[in-house]
Amino acid sequence: MDRRELLRLILMSSAAATVMPTKAFGNVLKYNSMSKLDFGPDFKWGVATASYQIEGAHSIDGKGASIWDTFTHEKGKIKNGHNGDVSCDFYHNYLEDIAILKSLNMKVFRFSASWSRVLPNGTGTVNQKGIDFYHKIIDACLENGIEPWMTIYHWDLPQALQDKGGWVNRDVIQWFSEYAELLTKNFGSKVKNWMVLNEPMSFTALGYLIGYHAPGKRGFKNFLPAVHHTAYCQAEGARIIRKNVPDAQIGTTFSCSHVEPWKDEKRDGKAMERWDVLLNRLFIEPALGMGYPVESLPVLKGIKKYVQKGDMEKLKFDFDFIGVQNYTREVIKKNGLIPFIKGMEVSPKDRDAKEITEMNWEVYPEGIYKIIKQFAAYKGVNKIYITENGAAFPDVVANNAVKDFQRVDYYQRYLEQVLRAKNEGINIAGYFSWTLLDNFEWSEGFKPRFGLVHVDFETQKRTIKESGLWFREFLK
Ligand code: GAL
Numbered sequence: 397m398d399r400r401e402l403l404r405l406i407l408m409s410s411a412a413a414t415v416m417p418t419k420a421f422g423n424v425l426k427y428n429s430m431s432k433l434d435f436g437p438d439f440k441w442g443v444a445t446a447s448y449q450i451e452g453a454h455s456i457d458g459k460g461a462s463i464w465d466t467f468t469h470e471k472g473k474i475k476n477g478h479n480g481d482v483s484c485d486f487y488h489n490y491l492e493d494i495a496i497l498k499s500l501n502m503k504v505f506r507f508s509a510s511w512s513r514v515l516p517n518g519t520g521t522v523n524q525k526g527i528d529f530y531h532k533i534i535d536a537c538l539e540n541g542i543e544p545w546m547t548i549y550h551w552d553l554p555q556a557l558q559d560k561g562g563w564v565n566r567d568v569i570q571w572f573s574e575y576a577e578l579l580t581k582n583f584g585s586k587v588k589n590w591m592v593l594n595e596p597m598s599f600t601a602l603g604y605l606i607g608y609h610a611p612g613k614r615g616f617k618n619f620l621p622a623v624h625h626t627a628y629c630q631a632e633g634a635r636i637i638r639k640n641v642p643d644a645q646i647g648t649t650f651s652c653s654h655v656e657p658w659k660d661e662k663r664d665g666k667a668m669e670r671w672d673v674l675l676n677r678l679f680i681e682p683a684l685g686m687g688y689p690v691e692s693l694p695v696l697k698g699i700k701k702y703v704q705k706g707d708m709e710k711l712k713f714d715f716d717f718i719g720v721q722n723y724t725r726e727v728i729k730k731n732g733l734i735p736f737i738k739g740m741e742v743s744p745k746d747r748d749a750k751e752i753t754e755m756n757w758e759v760y761p762e763g764i765y766k767i768i769k770q771f772a773a774y775k776g777v778n779k780i781y782i783t784e785n786g787a788a789f790p791d792v793v794a795n796n797a798v799k800d801f802q803r804v805d806y807y808q809r810y811l812e813q814v815l816r817a818k819n820e821g822i823n824i825a826g827y828f829s830w831t832l833l834d835n836f837e838w839s840e841g842f843k844p845r846f847g848l849v850h851v852d853f854e855t856q857k858r859t860i861k862e863s864g865l866w867f868r869e870f871l872k
Contacts, residue, residue, distance in 0.1 A: 430808070432871055434815055440543070440826030441871055442504025443497060443848065444784045446550035446594065448480050449835040451510060453487030458523040460516025462552035463562070463603075467610030478841030484833045484851050490533055492858065496849055497832055498540040500864050501871035505542050506783060506828050507533065508550035508594060511575055518554035519571050527582050534586050545828075546587045547649070548576055548633055550594040551609070551838075558611045563604060563622035566702070572629040576636040584641035591719055591783065592633035595651040596626045596679045608839055616698060616736070624702040627682045631713035648683070649719030649783045652676045654766035658729035658742050667739025668728040674737065675726065676770065680718065682711040684776040695736040717825065719783030720771055723755070725763035751802075754788035754844040755837075759806055765813035772822045779823045785810055786830035788837070788844035791861060798850045798861035807863060829867070833858070 432441070448464045455461070468479035486493055497505055511518065513526035530546075537544040549572070553562055557571055580590075602609035605619035630648055637646050655672045657664035673693040681689050687708060690696040727747055731740045744758040751759035764785060771777055787806045791798045811827065818824045834847035842853055848864035851857070860868075 430812060430815060435818065435827075438825070440504050440781070440828075441867075442502050442506060442543070442545070442826065442828040443832040444506040444828040444830050445486075445508070445832055445835070446547070446552075447508045447510035447513070448483075448550070448552040449831075449837070450484045450486040450833055451513075452480065452482040452485040454481045456487075457525040457529070458513075458516060459510065459526060460512035460518070460523075461555040462510065462512045463555055463558045463610035464552050465512075466555050466558075467612055470612070473610075473612065474839055475841040475843065478836065480836040483836045483853070485856055486833070487529065489856060489858075491536055493833065493849075494533070494536045494540055494542065496858060496860065496864075498542060500848065500860070500868045502867065503542055504545055504589075504826065504828060505533075505537050505832075506545040506547065506591070508547035508552075509579055510552050511549065512552065512554035512556075514578060515554065515575055516556075518557035519574050522578065527578075530579075530583060531586075534583060538586065543589060544587050545589040545591065546579065546583065547591040547594050548579055549592070549629075551599045551603075553611070562611055562613075563600065563625050564613070564618050566621070566625055568625045569628050569632060573632055573636060576633045577640065580637050580640035584637075584644065588641070588643060589645050590637045590641065590647070592637070592646070592648040593626065593630050594649050595721060596623075596630060596648075597675065598651045600626055601674065616695065620696070620699045621702045623678065623688075624699050624707070627679055627688075627711050628707065630679065630683055631711050634713040634715060645716045646713075647715050647717035647719050647781065647783075649721055650676070650680055650771075651721050652767045652771065653722060654725045654760075654763040654770070656725060656727050658727050658747070660730075663730045664728060664739070667730040667737075670737050670739055671726060671728045671741070676767070680771070680774065680777075682708070683713055683715065684774055685712040693737070714776070717779040717781050718771060718777050719781050720764075720768060721784035721830075722764045722767050722782070723785065723787070723830075724753075724757035725760040725766075753806075754790060755840070757787075759787065759809075761806075761809040761813045763813075764810050765817050768814070768817040768822060768824065769820075772817070779825050781826040781828065782814060782824065783828050784830040785814075785827070786846050788846045791834075791845050791850055793850055793852070793859055796859060798859055800861045800863050803861070803863040804866045807866065 454465050468474050516523050534544045600622045604613045604622040607614040634646050655668050657668045670693050673689045677689045727742045728739050729742050744752045749758040789802045791800050831846050833849050834845040834851040837844045850859040
């Protein structure tokens with residue numbers, strides 16, 4: 397009987413079952429012989445979160461609007477008309493949530509600051525209540541033996557800055573610097589692990605090229621300047637951290653996916669290379685001093701228009717670590733009708749992928765191994781943290797439990813592949829699950845649930861899922 401068949405049987409039998417101890421499940425899935433110790437004594441285990449997705453409290457205590465507050469209130473932008481006004485209300489529930497995190501034996505809490513909570517207009521007047529809120533989170537982490545890891549920017553640009561063009565306006569370098577100065581000066585004495593940006597490719601492409609995310613802008617005339625200013629801020633933010641927190645470990649994070657050609661190695665292979673630029677190479681290469689990968693994706697040549705004298709030097713920064721964020725793989729097929737990139741992703745359903753998540757992403761554990769190898773091959777990438785990895789499945793609460801065995805299986809198989817890369821000598825120093833709580837999944841609303849902890853968005857009740865219990869056992 398193969399693993400999948402075994403899993404199916406467990407899922408069927410669990411529908412009627414009451415709480416099945418994690419141990420018993422571990423015994424059933426005999427293939428998982430991994431132990432926390434295999435990753436080494438210094439390996440960091442934690443979860444990753446993002447301000448807009450969990451905080452709620454969108455307009456109280458002096459917070460200004462962000463582009464996500466605006467976008468979610470526009471008709472038709474978000475599935476089911478959902479928004480993050482309240483979400484998990486982490487703003488009020490953070491003590492309970494950090495206590496849960498501790499109970500899962502996790503030692504790192506990765507979170508982002510909301511720019512418009514601390515600078516309601518993006519620049520200028522500081523909102524002290526916002527600063528106080530992040531102090532409270534940081535203190536609660538430290539009191540519970542959890543390291544706070546702060547991301548400066550996870551997609552929620554102040555609306556006041558978007559009104560002036562947002563990432564398309566070169567002034568964003570000044571605005572972002574002011575914001576990074578504020579965070580590092582206020583929190584640098586307590587926070588020693590920093591990430592500048594979360595997934596620059598995602599927010600520039602989804603927000604400024606195809607308009608699927610806030611602020612909903614489209615076209616290369618928006619995308620190319622946004623890319624350049626973002627790449628600039630990626631390094632500038634890091635320089636500011638270095639200056640204000642000299643003992644900090646500094647990184648930035650990238651969304652990345654192993655890419656493969658659909659059928660014809662040669663024809664689809666060319667399209668795959670272009671996608672690889674967009675998905676994996678666009679932001680790391682300028683940071684490493686390699687410039688933009690224009691040769692492999694000619695449309696990027698247009699970026700020159702926005703590059704001023706001396707800029708290319710400024711894109712470089714010697715990051716202490718790179719945050720790899722991976723969920724799936726991408727299979728690419730040539731398609732001449734698609735402008736510029738002339739290729740498309742073949743959806744998992746169209747290629748008969750066997751396991752597909754709520755996000756319509758294929759479960760492909762080996763993909764994380766392959767993408768780690770790809771990133772580790774760059775000269776200048778010396779240390780990697782997996783700063784996000786996880787899956788959304790349709791979870792159900794029954795008898796006060798969530799039997800998310802599919803997610804347990806996902807984590808085990810992805811972790812095996814992380815370990816495989818580590819055992820081959822790659823310096824992987826930690827793994828953060830996406831994510832602690834079910835939360836607002838951007839344009840998909842609340843339907844995809846990624847949490848180790850189930851959230852009832854009506855009552856704010858938290859229920860630790862089987863996957864959370866699995867981590868608790870594993871990290872004991
Ligand atoms: C990442 C993003 C997170 C989260 C996750 C799951 O790209 O950084 O905010 O949404 O994907 O979709």
